[in-house]
Amino acid sequence: MPGLNLLHLLYLLQLGAAAIADGDDFFMPAAGSTSAPGVDRIFHFILAVSVFFFLLIVGLMALFVAKYRRRPGVAPLPSPTHNTALEVTWTAIPIAIVLVIFVWGFRVFLDMSTPPANSYEIIVTGQKWKWLFSYPNGTVDENLHVPVDRPVRLVMTSEDVIHGFFIPDFRLKHDVVPGRYSKVWFRAVKAGEHQIYCTQYCGTGHSEMLAKVVVHEPGGFEKWLADAGNFLKKMPPAQAGEKLYRIRGCAQCHSLDGAGSTGPTFKGVWGRKEALKGGASVLVDENYVRESILEPQAKVVAGFEPVMPTYKGRLTDQEITALIEFMKTVK
Amino acid sequence: MEATSFEAVTPLPPSENALGRDNYLSRTHGLRSWLFTLDHKRIAIMYLVSILASFFLGGVSALLIRTELLGPHKTIMDAKTYNQMFTLHGAVMIFLFIIPGIPAALGNFVLPMMLGAKDVAFPRLNLASYYLWVIGALFAVLSIVLGGVDTGWTFYTPYSTTTNSNVVLLTFGAFILGFSSIFTGMNFIVSIHKLRPKGMTWFKMPLFLWGLYGTAILQVIATPVLAITLLLLIMERALGVGIFDPALGGDPVLYQHFFWFYSHPAVYIMILPAMGIISEVVSVFSRKHIFGYRMIALSSIAIAILSFLVWGHHMFVSGQSNLAGLIFSFLTFMVAIPSAIKVFNWLATMYKGSIWLATPMIYVLSFLVLFGIGGLTGLFLGALAVNVHLHDTYFVVAHFHYVMFGGTMIGFLAGLHYWWPKMFGRMYNERMAQITAILVFIGFNTTFFVQFVAGSKGMPRRSFNYLPEFRIYNQISTIGSYLLGLAFVMMAVYLVRSLISGKPAPANPWGSATLEWQTASPPPTENFAHSPEAGDPYDVEAWTWDEKIGGYVKSGGTVTSGATVPTVGTAGA
Secondary structure, three states: OHHHHHHHHHHHHHHHHHHHOOOOOOOOOOOOEOOHHHHHHHHHHHHHHHHHHHHHHHHHHHHHHHHOEOOOOOOOOOOOOOOHHHHHHHHHHHHHHHHHHHHHHHHHHHHHHOOOOOOEEEEEEEEOOEEEEEOOOOOEEOOEEEEOOOOEEEEEEEOOOOEEEEEHHHOEEEEEOEOOOEEEEEOEOOOEEEEEEEOOOOOOOHHHOOEEEEEEOOOHHHHHHHHHHOHHHHOOHHHHHHHHHHHOOHHHOOOOOOOOOOOOOOOOOOOOEEEEOOOOEEEOOHHHHHHHHHOOOOOOEOOOOOOOOOOOOOOOHHHHHHHHHHHHHOO | OOOOOOOOOOOOOOOOEOOOOOOOOOOOOOHHHHHOOOOHHHHHHHHHHHHHHHHHHHHHHHHHHHHHOOOOOOOOOOHHHHHHHHHHHHHHHHHHHHHHHHHHHHHHHHHHHHOOOOOOOOHHHHHHHHHHHHHHHHHHHHHHHOOOOOOOOOOOOOHHHHOOOOHHHHHHHHHHHHHHHHHHHHHHHHHHHHOOOOOOOHHHOOHHHHHHHHHHHHHHHHHHHHHHHHHHHHHHHHHOOOOOOHHHOOOHHHHHHHHHHHHHHHHHHHHHHHHHHHHHHHHHHHOOOOOOHHHHHHHHHHHHHHHHHOHHHHHOOOOOOHHHHHHHHHHHHHHHHHHHHHHHHHHHHHOOOOEOOOHHHHHHHHHHHHHHHHHHHHHHHHOHHHHHHHOOEHHHHHHHHHHHHHHHHHHHHHHHHHHHHHHHOEOOOHHHHHHHHHHHHHHHHHHHHHHHHHHHOOOEOOOOOOOHHHHHHHHHHHHHHHHHHHHHHHHHHHHHHHHHHOOEOOOOOOOOOOHHHOOOEOOOOOOOOOOOOOOOOOOHHHEEEEOOOOEEEEOOOOOOOOOOOOOOOOOOO
């Protein structure tokens, strides 16, 4: 049977790979969190149980087919149609094995879902189709930056539909549901980058709802956080504006490539004369953009609904300036 | 309805082939005689044609999905079309093909005959159930023609209540299909309770009937919950009633509870009848009484009951409490036990048998391997800590394809090849069928085994795009899907050829002891000339090969050691 050879071969490969690679074996990605090795141990136990029973079933099947294959003139041999002792045995042994897996799986799950008391907290927001990570100092980033070797607790919610937050290297996953908070935690074991996916189908951009975990060396995280909180001062205004465009929600309604959306595209908008609702027109300059951010309903471009919320009190003057500088560059 | 007092049609000797003489296919002619028929066999054939058409639609969409996934980014379609395509594949395969597949097509044909009855208990309800299926299917097709649905077959809220596609049409289609399923279930329950012939006590029933009985109970009890859920969804979309959408004050996780309260038992609606088929075929083709009859029968009922209590394992990472996780994980492991028992019983049936590797038996062996892998990988998903990692990845995609395709579909194919001679009175080309069965096995494993690896490495399901490291798994998988496609084309060819020019089939080509084989092939409209008396449905050794008629005849119940058997391939060539 091809299935037998295939699985057998895969298992040997997997054993071999596990021996040389550090946790990165045939099935599982490299372990990046303190919880991962515990999960992997159960995984490999179940794998061993599965391979054993698979070989047992397929082996017996192949043996019976070879030995008792129909031959002309040879009748089946007599054998009992039931055997209570045998049937009790092959009921009891699987029950015992699954109970072991069940208890083990639940205990590790409990550890994984109970964050230590001194965890560092980061707020995660899922939206179509990106992740935003908010830090205690007000910094918002599109990637998850964390310190190495310190428990991190994520408080997650969604702005639209259900998303799924998944870091394979940490063996961590949880749905991110609108209208409620999901909490998970992890402790990264070494500096480096890890992939984040969305695992709950959420529409057109579902498979591109990606982000990275960036695990910083001791001391590196604090430095990154201070710089990130200060990016308006550190970056050229147009570059800072581009970042604000992505993390403050502009991108959801204003495209950069001319595509139609809830609001007008930013492509080539600078210096253009826009027709307004009601017949008047306006030149897109610094003052018009500033007014539209603070009082979006004042002058609505024809063909669009007045649905944009005000950003009064939510963006500083310096941030508005940066956004204006960025818009000038979108040609 | 009683199975006696037939009109005066000249009865045929039960061992004969009835092609060209009076049978259920030749009794009346014309389209009307089919569309208004109350004959369970004709309804079964209409179901069979319809569900195979659905399988074709679902299969083509699967091949398009796999072709798109040959590389990351766009290959042949954009993301929006891809999302519609996997919704189409899932919804068609689940609601139109695999749920009605075995009960409505094969079950409808076989159940009354296994009972030695003239028809099901309510023939008109049976026809109504078929037309409900057709109407439901039309709604589903309409939702595709009018622009498609992009929610996935699970219709998770609030995506499904906010997306701009034909969700209401498709869910209404599923709502109607649910009633078709309920009608079939009620019909089967009453038929099994009331129409069993003399001598057939509950524990003398063929195991396929036990499988259909368990399925029917699930259909009748679980399907209304789906109907209510889909109705609530339609109300939320159409009337803005806040039930599931948090923007309207609803709870999206509530939808998942409702949905899986039906859809998990639905998994067993799919697999129980397939297990019934395997029980029949393994005994007949091993020339052995089934081993551990009582345990197999009772395990079907155990599965039916337990399957109601495990829906929460679809929601281990949705935010349900740890206590709920604990209970659902425990019950999930318990539901594995009856399936394991069945597998051991089937193996024990083969022990010391005379194993005939005809096509149905090849599918049984294929089932044992594939369902074995499907079941064992369920252990990974049942363990809470491991489930967190594997949830919503390709590991799950691979797992449920091993169970649904490797289990139900392979079981369906075993049944189709087993009862084909009875249904149409002709044999198919045995050699072609054997080669195809092996190609299905190879193609299936090539397609889906690598998905376990892609999934445990982290590839999320329902992904239009993927990272470069997953390319190799996707390419192998796509090649496998083309092999599978080829296998089904070959199957279509030899089955159609069998209808036209296949060798006439004897009444009992395989030496089965169940009642449906004790009448001509194809059977007369009334099924039996005289109401048969039931004996042990697995006393297959009482049937011996008769060279003259090219089929099996009953050898008077004497011990048959040394009985002649056909040389391999004779009966099926």
